[in-house]
Amino acid sequence: MARSGITQDEAAGQLRRLVQINEQIKAVVSTAFKINLMALNAIFLSKRAGQAALGFGVLSNELRQFAVELTEKMAELRSLVAGSLRGVTDLLKHARNRAIMERVDSEAAAARASIQALLVRQRVTLDRQESEMDVLHRRLGLLLDEIGQLVELGGVLARSAKIEAAYGGSFAAALMQVSTDFDQIIGVIRSSLDALEKSESQEVYA
Amino acid sequence: MKVAKTIYQQGARRWIAIVRDPERPNYLIDTNEYVVVDGGHALLCDPGGLEVFPAVFGAISSEVDPSRIEAIFSSHQDPDVISSLALWLEFNPRMKCYVSWLWGGFIPHFGGTASTFVTMPDGGMEVPVGGSRLIAVPAHYLHSSGNFHLYDANAKILFSGDVGAALLPPGTDGLFVENFDQHIKFAEAFHRRWMGSEKAKRDWCERVSKLEIDMLCPQHGAIYRGEDVARFINWFDELEIGCLKID
Numbered sequence: 279m280a281r282s283g284i285t286q287d288e289a290a291g292q293l294r295r296l297v298q299i300n301e302q303i304k305a306v307v308s309t310a311f312k313i314n315l316m317a318l319n320a321i322f323l324s325k326r327a328g329q330a331a332l333g334f335g336v337l338s339n340e341l342r343q344f345a346v347e348l349t350e351k352m353a354e355l356r357s358l359v360a361g362s363l364r365g366v367t368d369l370l371k372h373a374r375n376r377a378i379m380e381r382v383d384s385e386a387a388a389a390r391a392s393i394q395a396l397l398v399r400q401r402v403t404l405d406r407q408e409s410e411m412d413v414l415h416r417r418l419g420l421l422l423d424e425i426g427q428l429v430e431l432g433g434v435l436a437r438s439a440k441i442e443a444a445y446g447g448s449f450a451a452a453l454m455q456v457s458t459d460f461d462q463i464i465g466v467i468r469s470s471l472d473a474l475e476k477s478e479s480q481e482v483y484a
Numbered sequence: 485m486k487v488a489k490t491i492y493q494q495g496a497r498r499w500i501a502i503v504r505d506p507e508r509p510n511y512l513i514d515t516n517e518y519v520v521v522d523g524g525h526a527l528l529c530d531p532g533g534l535e536v537f538p539a540v541f542g543a544i545s546s547e548v549d550p551s552r553i554e555a556i557f558s559s560h561q562d563p564d565v566i567s568s569l570a571l572w573l574e575f576n577p578r579m580k581c582y583v584s585w586l587w588g589g590f591i592p593h594f595g596g597t598a599s600t601f602v603t604m605p606d607g608g609m610e611v612p613v614g615g616s617r618l619i620a621v622p623a624h625y626l627h628s629s630g631n632f633h634l635y636d637a638n639a640k641i642l643f644s645g646d647v648g649a650a651l652l653p654p655g656t657d658g659l660f661v662e663n664f665d666q667h668i669k670f671a672e673a674f675h676r677r678w679m680g681s682e683k684a685k686r687d688w689c690e691r692v693s694k695l696e697i698d699m700l701c702p703q704h705g706a707i708y709r710g711e712d713v714a715r716f717i718n719w720f721d722e723l724e725i726g727c728l729k730i731d
């Protein structure tokens with residue numbers, strides 16, 4: 279009797295990986311929340327700076343928009359991960375039952391005939407679950423790519439804000455401080471995202 | 485492997501005990517499972533834990549076609565009793581499971597759907613196997629708060645769950661109790677610790693002493709037969725239970 283494609287250890291490995299991803303998402307979401315607040319502050323600041331900080335004001339608005347979009351994407355990612363968690367848990371349960379039925383098949387000759395149909399049914403269920411997990415896995419990868427591009431854009435916005443800050447007249451120092459903070463925090467998001475991508479692409483079938 | 489031993493046969497009625505598994509992983513408590521067969525129909529008492537499923541299923545298959553098993557009788561909720569439920573249901577999704585109403589919301593954590601469970605009221609009920617009727621005998625608080633034994637008046641057999649259980653040392657794997665005084669030593673600590681209610685114990689002793697019983701079949705250890713049945717009931721009646729002291 280052929281063994282099922284995924285072993286219990288592999289499914290358990292996937293579960294741990296998803297839990298890790300979930301924790302990393304939390305980190306990115308809380309950072310995005312910080313950017314949102316910072317962007318709101320920057321918008322007020324640029325209003326006070328008036329004419330001298332028009333360009334900076336536009337960029338602050340863009341950065342705020344970026345924070346909102348990032349938060350939305352992370353929510354999408356989180357629900358995808360929650361779906362994968364359910365899927366993997368189910369897969370674990372079925373893989374365990376499958377392993378026990380395979381023991382019946384190999385240890386109890388008398389019972390072999392009566393479980394053949396069951397083994398076929400289990401095989402079909404497991405194959406279906408595994409291909410569903412593959413689909414989720416691909417969607418997760420695509421979404422992470424999209425988020426990566428979004429964060430790149432955020433980086434460009436932060437750097438441009440730094441340049442605009444120099445034209446801020448008497449507010450230049452304050453604006454420079456804010457835009458440096460932006461740049462740093464996007465750096466933090468980028469490295470969290472790198473870690474996330476790394477966890478996501480971990481070889482689970484090794 | 486476990487072995488299937490026929491302990492009663494009369495016409496189409498048969499009781500099969502699934503016993504002793506010397507190859508079992510030794511951190512698991514050894515269990516007995518019982519199959520009641522009536523012609524083409526069968527009922528399984530306390531199917532056992534997840535880990536012993538292959539051994540139980542294999543042993544049953546050597547004697548009875550397992551697809552004849554239409555129902556499970558679960559004396560109570562313990563994992564050594566019923567944690568294999570999901571596997572049995574995977575084998576036959578239409579299988580019924582008789583269990584105390586008290587555990588009706590708990591045992592589904594092991595598997596099954598609303599249509600799986602037949603919940604038994606505290607007073608007990610008739611449990612059909614093929615054309616005949618067995619009786620679920622109340623044994624609450626011995627040790628579980630919602631607990632039943634199963635009585636077959638034709639075979640004069642009482643399946644007694646954890647009551648009568650003995651934790652036997654390696655090497656003592658006889659099917660029946662041969663020397664009551666020797667045997668009961670291995671049952672004493674178990675009953676003192678696991679059975680918590682003196683009142684429930686009295687009730688049970690009175691209830692079952694009115695039944696005609698040739699064999700008292702526990703979920704752990706050897707089967708009491710003949711005069712050892714009454715000997716056990718008297719011994720249990722006098723045993724002080726539910727009195728753990730922590731110093």
Ligand SMILES: [Fe+2]
Nearest residue numbers: 560562627646
């Ligand atoms: Fe128990």
Ligand SMILES: [Fe+2]
Nearest residue numbers: 562564646703
């Ligand atoms: Fe037990």
